[in-house]
Amino acid sequence: MNGVHDMGGQQGMGPVQYEKNEPVFHAPWEARIYALTRAMRAWRKWNLDTHRHALELLPPVDYLRMSYYERWVSMLAVQVVQYGVVTKEEMESGKAAPGSTKATPAFGLATSFSWLSRGIASSQDPKVRPLFKVGQRVRARNINPTGHTRLPRYARGRTGLVARDHGVYVFPDTNAHFQGEKRQHVYSVRFAARELWGESASPRDSVHIDMWDDYLERA
Amino acid sequence: MSESEKGSVEDHHHDHQDVPSDLTLRVKALESLLVEKGLVDRAALDALVDTMEHKVGPRNGARVVARAWVDPAYKKRLLENAPAAIAELGYSSGQGDHMLVVENGPKVHNLIVCTLCSCYPWPVLGLPPVWYKSAPYRSRAVIDPRGILREFGTQLADDVEVRVWDSTAELRYIVLPERPAGTETMTEEQLAALITRDAMVGVAKVTLAPSGGNA
Numbered sequence: 001m002n003g004v005h006d007m008g009g010q011q012g013m014g015p016v017q018y019e020k021n022e023p024v025f026h027a028p029w030e031a032r033i034y035a036l037t038r039a040m041r042a043w044r045k046w047n048l049d050t051h052r053h054a055l056e057l058l059p060p061v062d063y064l065r066m067s068y069y070e071r072w073v074s075m076l077a078v079q080v081v082q083y084g085v086v087t088k089e090e091m092e093s094g095k096a097a098p099g100s101t102k103a104t105p106a107f108g109l110a111t112s113f114s115w116l117s118r119g120i121a122s123s124q125d126p127k128v129r130p131l132f133k134v135g136q137r138v139r140a141r142n143i144n145p146t147g148h149t150r151l152p153r154y155a156r157g158r159t160g161l162v163a164r165d166h167g168v169y170v171f172p173d174t175n176a177h178f179q180g181e182k183r184q185h186v187y188s189v190r191f192a193a194r195e196l197w198g199e200s201a202s203p204r205d206s207v208h209i210d211m212w213d214d215y216l217e218r219a
Numbered sequence: 220m221s222e223s224e225k226g227s228v229e230d231h232h233h234d235h236q237d238v239p240s241d242l243t244l245r246v247k248a249l250e251s252l253l254v255e256k257g258l259v260d261r262a263a264l265d266a267l268v269d270t271m272e273h274k275v276g277p278r279n280g281a282r283v284v285a286r287a288w289v290d291p292a293y294k295k296r297l298l299e300n301a302p303a304a305i306a307e308l309g310y311s312s313g314q315g316d317h318m319l320v321v322e323n324g325p326k327v328h329n330l331i332v333c334t335l336c337s338c339y340p341w342p343v344l345g346l347p348p349v350w351y352k353s354a355p356y357r358s359r360a361v362i363d364p365r366g367i368l369r370e371f372g373t374q375l376a377d378d379v380e381v382r383v384w385d386s387t388a389e390l391r392y393i394v395l396p397e398r399p400a401g402t403e404t405m406t407e408e409q410l411a412a413l414i415t416r417d418a419m420v421g422v423a424k425v426t427l428a429p430s431g432g433n434a
Contacts, residue, residue: 096252109266204378
């Protein structure tokens, strides 16, 4: 979707606010929502792409106003109800429904050390053929999906060179909506800065964007 | 922190310790409900927070870079297969997580961003700083990388090529900065102490006297 989260190339956002000696978390609640969000994903009721899309679906004004982890608070509260892990009544009362069975946590101490896994599989599966080759000229398709996509607006319709084949990955545009993994190749595509931004950009500079087969066409 | 949050913390600095914020209460309520339902385990949550606060972070990345500077064979492995080379130092990236190391040189400077969200190489750098996840950085890193670099005090000559890496997929990038002159006699450990998070994101270079506070 063409949401405010798709920020590449936007202007007027102001200078970067740099904080010296920045702590990992700025308040205990940030640490807790971080951990809760990761632990709840272990239930596999939703995936990383769904998680990202849920953030994109926040109203634009809220997305821009909220701090990073505040977005996570809003999102997790919605998702646990949406995916049926918690009932609306339980969310409102803050108490488990009387007589409801107690689950065993999906994310336990024993598994907490494999937490770095992002849960999105990739592979070098030879059965999935690449549609493009390293060195080939390609154009990012001019598509405007209303669901989740990882094709940034600033690249659409622009021409670049396939710099590297990263192998096979799950396709976020379908995976976010539980429409299948649709595994396909992902490439690093090099776009000249001038192709993206015009003559005012440096003739030497470039932006490399990781692109799935379905985002590309021959150029 | 975001601009709005920064403003509110400054405005309410005098009392924010005494009055639990709305967010503190909301997260507490959510956690106690999820614990009560057996959906999460408090000890596992604590372990996760502890890991992020104390076990991962830019010191891991600094050790990787320092090793690459002193050991050409390691550097070659790192550039060819970053996850395996990083795992050699004991930092596991976990299954399904792929990393690429991009190398700076006299005529090439690399910069990492995630314009769509906040993708960042956790195993080697930990969680990203707020500015990395903020609208100003995400919006401008791709259209005005040299302007962003100037804001960080990094001046590049016109004949240096800037390569920006927008992390739109499940690849995670880390910059291998240039080893500064005057470090020839330093040990690997001394070198690692010079290497900052900002240099591994690509907004700064490694210097002999790193500015404090960004490691």
